[in-house]
Amino acid sequence: MILSVRDLSIGFRRIGGDLPAVDKISFDVREGETFVIIGESGSGKSLTGMSIAGLQPATSVTSGSIRFKERELLNRPDAELRRMRGREIGLIYQDPLGSLNPVWPVGDQIAEALRAHGLASGAAAARRAVEMLDRVRIPDPARVATAYPHEISGGMRQRAMIAMALIAGPSLLIADEPTTALDVTIKAQMLELLAELQREMALTIILITHDMGVVAEVADRILVMYAGRVAEIGDADAIMRTPSHPYTAALMTSAMISEAEPKQQLNAIVGVAPGLGSFPDGCHFHPRCPLAQDDCRSFVPPLRRLGDVALACHHPVGSDTALMAEA
Amino acid sequence: MVNFLLKRFAWGILVLLLVAVITFFLSRVVPADPAAFLAGQNASEATVQKIRAEYGLDRPLTEQFVSYMVGLSKGDLGQSIRTRRSVSTDLAQYLPATLELLLVSFTIYLIASFSLAVTAARHPGGFVDGAIRLLTMVGTGIPVFWLGMALQFMFFYKLHWLPIGARFPIRETAPPVVTGFLIIDSMLAGSPSALLGTLKHLALPALTIVINLLAVGTRLSRAALIQEQSRLYVRTARGKGLGPRVILYKHVLRNALSPILTATTMQFGYMISWVILVEVIFDWPGIGLYAYQSFQVFDYSPVIALAIVSTAGFVLINLLMDILYPIIDPRVQSVGS
Amino acid sequence: MKSLSGIAGTALLLMASAMGVNSASAQDATTFVYADAGEPSTIDPAKANVNWEFTVTRNVYDRLVDFDLDDPSRLLPALATEWKQDGKVWTFKLRDGVTFHDGTPFDANDVKATLDRLLKVGQGQSYLVDDIASVTVVDPKTVQIETKAPTVFLASNLSRIEMMSDEDIAKHGGEAGEAWFSENANGTGPYAFVAWTRGTQIELKRNDKWWGKFPEKPFDRVLDRFVTDGANRARGLEGGEFDLANFVPLDEALRIGSTSGFHLVEGNNLWAWPAIYLNMDIPPTNNKDFRNALVKAFDYNAMVQSFQGKAVVGRGPIPAWFPGSPEKDQPEIKTDLEAAKAALAASGLSNATMKCSVPAGFPEFRFAATILQASAAQIGVTVEIEELPFVEAITAIKTDKSNCFVLGNANLSPQDATKFFSAHYLKGGFFNSGKFEDPALQELIAKLPSVSDPAERAAMLKQASDIVVDSHYIIWPARPVTVVPEPDRIGGYRIDPAEYINARFWELYSK
């Protein structure tokens, strides 16, 4: 178990009490696997992912526990976490253009990750940056290294981001919607590249996405989030084959409806996801859930095991009895 | 780039010409008679007429305008009626004093506003930030002349720390004029006491300018820094394991430099307009005081010259900015290239 | 960041320590610092016409005669040791052994060259001697001056005319070279011109070869500083930066004079400050009864109070100290609302409206106009005030666009009132802005210089003065006392009654 998250809550201070954006979620990530977090916009995926590297917004309040390689990370001083970022945990983001500094050459920004950890300096770091660009399959890496972010294509930028995230040799890569901004062919190349690098570098990957297609392609295990809570978690194949949580099931259905338009997928579910501060009582999903009953409106469903998965639902898809038995 | 600069330069010349034309006609609208001032109160009308002829003030306006513009094209800024010398000679005399004051003030301002803004931006909402915000707010509300007089009252009149005005201790001998910049001339003369005297006289007028600039400047720089700090690339930088220092100085600052530079250009403009007031308050023998005294006796040429010189200053600063922006931010293409 | 704040910190420390060692008391007793209200436009005696130009010319050059500041009727020898009038011809005997600062001797040729040039240039103080017809060198020590008509005032007016060197005039004079005199000075006077630092100061040094007598412990070096701001002059004087200052605002002067280490020197050097001129050509001020109503309505007390009591109300144009002044025999001018109302009724101009142009930049002028406005309102007359630049303001009344104009006046001549009357009350006079005309007055003033009996002249002066008073052409709100704060460490400052703020550096000494 490389990462172990327990009862993680991330809230924002408001007059009249804190608003929880992430509400007591727990999950484990195994060494070498690709762990996918999926959910609608605003469900707390990025907050969860970023908090692992200690990059949650400064205005947020966190509680619970995040253990990475047996070390507690949550609420550690930034100076300590800093030594781990880049070196042990790499990060890539959704918007590679905004995530790169516009006024420094790409190669310089990559080399910086080495310099920050004293792994190389000066010309050596610059050389290794070019090598790393080569490893992420960038043609003419020496030229790209001297280019500014706005001078290269979107796909190249994301590759450069990957190079930057991995150059200092981390064992965990957190990728927050790395393909969302890219078109379909580039997206496929990018997933392929990540898979290859995972093998070559023995990476554990936490991949955050909207996109069920991505899930199907790369996921070993899945965490489905809804409105700051875990809906369903477990083996990817098991969940994809027989989604038990009504929310997961809805996701799968809509994914099939609009295969070509991944952006539309999650919107295909009737209604809209509740925003921060307007979460309903009981199960957060109940206003949109076709299976909702009275208890769903008052009682928060606990996370329960069901075969290879765990889910939080009073009335899972399929038989009620199976769940009753488990209880 | 060269092409672009040439175009900008031509544009600048056009602006200067326009300013010359406008100030020329504006100054002639005032029905005042500098010749009467020269002749003295009890001079006969014939004497006044003779002086008018001497300075060409009796000729039709269009004729005066043409000869002024012809002179201007040859770099002749005309004659000062008050000082009875050519305006160019006067400017050469007074400009170094003004430039010295402006450069010293602006350097202090840059360092101070920068340090303050950075300190404030490091912990937005913190104590230092709050204190700076309060101070800059107070600073914005104080008129220049009031501040100047308050400083005089405090440091000269009450504390006897600093002199009331002028550029150099009255009873001491100033270093020989080489550059006209007393700081440099004192150093060239190898005289620490002259340098100290020069700095003491610079202190209050410079402080007056600096405090007024700081108020607005620090706020703008702080805002630019804080805004840049919320950008995504800052998260990336943190994600690499960079410390707050590197992030601030290497990543944030470089990006905030463009808006800060824009603000700085504006501040430079304010400073040029304040310099007249400051020079009058502190008897600072620069072009501001020169223009003010000339204006009081309707001596036109120095006033027009000041307008031209300060516009030239603006044009130069803007040209400099046009060169600097693409260097600071590679996304900005220099327009001509 | 560390290095940046480090530099800033060091700079601050340096500044703080520098301030600490500053000492306002580091006066050397031999240098005298005078805070002048402006920078000369020229230091050419033929062109100088404001106080801060006279500061230089009066000290660097000498005049043929001087006069007793305490009794201006008494003339004193200067470059001339004797003089006498014989009809139109005056003869002056010149002092022996006088040299210019450049070493050349002073003689009759210098006098001739100076006066010829002055009259040719026709600027500055030349009007004081514009009745000279010719100057003749009799011998190196004797010069004869012939006037157009006999005048008893020539010698006293020459007490204002600085003597230059004929060599200089030959060398630098004429059309091309006149500029030299604007910024150079070579006189015979008590102080020699050293250097002019534009925008800052003119430096003078004591002429120890001067023919006159310095007091004990005179100043060897004089710095004439240009300090345009009145508050700065006051503060600098009080703070010890300056030894004496020109035109210190009255309230500041009184305050400084009452602090320890200072005393006040008081004297009169103004004929009126201000005087309100009424336009004789346009209604309603062309009506004598109307003008009378304004004179009677004016609240003189308010004006005197604005000078904190340091003023008297004049009874006419001529101050009491002036030789032959009729002041003591003239009736007081007082506020009398009843008489004002009666005069207004006689004018038949109730509810009239008039406009008053005030030269900008003189608070006292503005205040006088405001008093006039308030006083006139009491008898139902409306006064509109407009503040304009000097030339515009005087042009407004001269071109009949305004009924009234405010001005201060003084007379540079210690004995001769005719120049003053010509400029202010006779046809064509520059300051006769309201266009007053009176044939009898014209005749009196023309005749006055030819009358040799002082008593007879005094009688004529009274007539002339009465004509102006009775015409109600002018309202004289106040004649303030000039107050100069002098540090106790310095002595010898005297107020010249015929010059608005003077500085005779050669009479000053340190105690």
Ligand SMILES: Nc1ncnc2c1ncn2[C@@H]1O[C@H](COP(=O)(O)OP(=O)(O)OP(=O)(O)O)[C@@H](O)[C@H]1O
């Ligand atoms: N700095 C912040 N201040 C206040 N609220 C925030 C902040 N950052 C995130 N939130 C809120 O927390 C919730 C979860 O945000 P998060 O970015 O984790 O969502 P997400 O699941 O990653 O969505 P998306 O798919 O749009 O990236 C959102 O409702 C968002 O409004």
Ligand code: SF4
């Ligand atoms: S708990 Fe109820 S509302 Fe929530 S998902 Fe299950 S059935 Fe739907």
Ligand SMILES: [Mg+2]
């Ligand atoms: Mg997100």
